[in-house]
């Protein structure tokens with residue numbers, strides 16, 4: 332998978348460095364957190380891939396959004412993800428999984444609440 336950097340816009344320069352798969356019974360969507368880094372410029376950020384579980388028929392709604400986080404927040408998220416022993420196991424109960432796998436009473440994912448997101452951008456795939 333090759334992604335386009337929102338800063339330098341070089342095609343295929345953005346790489347997914349770490350992944351954390353989240354999925355809780357009380358959530359309406361399957362969420363994957365990704366640490367993204369550009370190897371052309373210094374950009375790094377967080378990407379969130381959300382896929383709805385209750386779409387009608389075959390239409391599974393999904394969205395892939397990038398977030399600009401402050402350096403402290405981003406380092407914190409990165410450290411938690413790297414410390415997870417089972418990043419692809421949604422039932423893992425490590426700190427990262429319990430902190431980011433949160434949904435409100437309506438099933439809406441709120442795992443990034445409390446972080447200082449400085450803006451978001453759509454993730455563009457280069458096919």
Ligand SMILES: [Zn+2]
Nearest residue numbers: 336339369372
């Ligand atoms: Zn870049």
Ligand SMILES: [Zn+2]
Nearest residue numbers: 415423425428
């Ligand atoms: Zn974990």
